[in-house]
Amino acid sequence: MSEHTHDHGHDHDHPHPNQPDIDSEPMGYYQLMGSALGELLIEKGVITADELRAAIENVDSRSPEGGAKVVAKAWTDPEYKARLLENGTAAVDELGIDMPATHLVVVENTDKVHNVIVCTLCSCYPRMLLGLPPDWYKAHAYRSRVVREPRAVLKEFGTELADDVEIRVHDSTADMRYLVLPRRPDGTEGMSEEELVELVSRDCMIGVTLPRSS
Amino acid sequence: MRGPHDLGGLPAGSVDLSEHEHGFWEKRIDGIRLLLADKQRRLISVDEMRRGIEALGKEAYDKLNYYERWTASVTGVMLEKGVITADELGRKIAEIEERDKARFEDD
Amino acid sequence: MTRFAPGERVLVRRAYPPGHIRTPWYIRGKTGVVERICGEFGNPEELAYGRDGTPKQPLYRVRFLQKEVWDDYAENPNDTVDIEIYEHWLEPAA
Numbered sequence: 001m002s003e004h005t006h007d008h009g010h011d012h013d014h015p016h017p018n019q020p021d022i023d024s025e026p027m028g029y030y031q032l033m034g035s036a037l038g039e040l041l042i043e044k045g046v047i048t049a050d051e052l053r054a055a056i057e058n059v060d061s062r063s064p065e066g067g068a069k070v071v072a073k074a075w076t077d078p079e080y081k082a083r084l085l086e087n088g089t090a091a092v093d094e095l096g097i098d099m100p101a102t103h104l105v106v107v108e109n110t111d112k113v114h115n116v117i118v119c120t121l122c123s124c125y126p127r128m129l130l131g132l133p134p135d136w137y138k139a140h141a142y143r144s145r146v147v148r149e150p151r152a153v154l155k156e157f158g159t160e161l162a163d164d165v166e167i168r169v170h171d172s173t174a175d176m177r178y179l180v181l182p183r184r185p186d187g188t189e190g191m192s193e194e195e196l197v198e199l200v201s202r203d204c205m206i207g208v209t210l211p212r213s214s
Numbered sequence: 215m216r217g218p219h220d221l222g223g224l225p226a227g228s229v230d231l232s233e234h235e236h237g238f239w240e241k242r243i244d245g246i247r248l249l250l251a252d253k254q255r256r257l258i259s260v261d262e263m264r265r266g267i268e269a270l271g272k273e274a275y276d277k278l279n280y281y282e283r284w285t286a287s288v289t290g291v292m293l294e295k296g297v298i299t300a301d302e303l304g305r306k307i308a309e310i311e312e313r314d315k316a317r318f319e320d321d
Numbered sequence: 322m323t324r325f326a327p328g329e330r331v332l333v334r335r336a337y338p339p340g341h342i343r344t345p346w347y348i349r350g351k352t353g354v355v356e357r358i359c360g361e362f363g364n365p366e367e368l369a370y371g372r373d374g375t376p377k378q379p380l381y382r383v384r385f386l387q388k389e390v391w392d393d394y395a396e397n398p399n400d401t402v403d404i405e406i407y408e409h410w411l412e413p414a415a
Contacts, residue, residue, distance in 0.1 A: 026311075026314055026315065026318070027239075027310070027311070027314045030278070030281075030282040030285045030286065031239045031285075032307045032310050032311055032314070033285050033286070033289055033303070033307060034239055034242060034243045034246070034281075034285040034289075035239070035242075035310050036303055036306035036307045036309075036310055037243075037246060037285070037288065037289050037292065037298070037303070038242055038246055039306055039310070040298045040302055040303065040306055041246065041250075041292075041297070041298070044297070044298070046250075046255070046257070046297060047246070047249045047250070047255075051249055052242070052245050052246065052249065055244075055245030055246070055248050055249050056238075056241045056242060056244075056245040058245070058248070059241050059244050059245055059248070060241065101260075120220070120221050120222030120223075121219055121220055121221075121222075121264075122219060122264055122267070123280070132236055132244070134233050135230070135232065135233050135234060135280075136229050136230060136231055136232075136233070138280045139229070139230060140221055140224075140226050140276075141226040141227055141228060141229045141230065142229050143221045143222065144221040144222065144223065144224040144225070144226035145226050145229070147222045147223060148222070148223045153229060156228055156229045156231070157229070157231070171222065
């Protein structure tokens with residue numbers, strides 16, 4: 001370890017978490033603004049650098065694997081599934097996933113009903129279960145169209161549903177967050193909970209695709 | 215008046231399925247917002263942040279990306295509340311820009 | 322006590338105030354059925370301006386038939402959209 005022995009070159013080891021992440025390009029105006037905001041808040045003692053680092057790590061620690069574990073458990077444990085559909089917030093808390101600010105509503109796909117999640121007003125998303133939302137979820141096209149022509153939008157994701165399946169769109173406008181409980185694929189009867197987790201993609205928990213069967 | 219964010223049912227093109235990895239600056243503003251909103255601070259509510267985003271107007275709303283809108287709004291609310299001042303912000307932005315430029319000069 | 326019960330038909334008020342509104346434009350003036358009562362929550366129209374959001378508002382999930390939301394709805398006539406709506410935006414349906 002010799003980080004103190006050379007001092008030439010540019011500053012790659014800036015001591016607090018306000019460093020730019022794209023080394024090859026100058027920072028844009030909003031990156032500068034965000035960086036300035038962070039540094040000012042730290043200088044004023046409103047937040048600390050350690051708190052900010054921990055908050056960023058917390059953002060990073062959420063991923064669709066959390067949601068996939070919930071789904072796989074619901075597929076293998078009927079009593080858990082019943083609790084999950086009755087009170088999503090309490091049921092995911094059993095698995096150590098805390099939803100402090102919002103309530104979780106889990107909506108179940110059946111052979112007659114297919115659920116799709118959107119937030120037409122901003123980008124409300126069950127981040128504690130799925131991590132940060134994908135770009136398309138936040139973009140105009142998905143938010144505008146999925147409430148008005150859901151089948152056409154699902155086709156763009158490669159998802160085709162039978163005409164007689166009823167599509168239920170959920171527009172997350174307020175304090176609820178939604179997670180789709182997909183149907184357990186046929187032919188997975190012998191699979192363990194751990195194996196099932198692998199079949200559950202982020203997108204099938206938003207309702208734009210179906211889970212893989214192998 | 216219908217806000218620039220209120221998109222349900224409006225005509226739009228096909229869904230662009232490409233995705234990008236979230237950059238550090240995006241997670242940073244996310245983290246800042248989480249801290250400012252927590253029970254200890256309560257300096258911004260999610261609805262205050264949304265209100266700031268909606269107030270950007272259609273042109274900026276459409277032009278800025280997601281976390282640029284967040285940055286503009288969270289910074290704006292901190293200015294409104296006097297947590298930071300415009301003068302401090304202007305000086306700090308200039309300082310960071312100089313620091314950032316220096317990265318390219320000694321290569 | 323909440324003003325509406327699950328299963329009751331409700332009309333979303335046709336109102337267009339400025340401010341921070343969480344009732345989507347496309348659903349104002351439409352009629353749906355209360356799917357569930359979500360609880361009471363701070364009023365976002367107040368929270369948006371740094372106030373405390375009181376009095377809290379009952380929040381409902383209301384289910385709408387898509388063909389009644391969009392005149393030209395072209396997909397399955399049984400398709401629905403569920404939307405969370407605060408009580409002060411709802412009236413009894415005629």
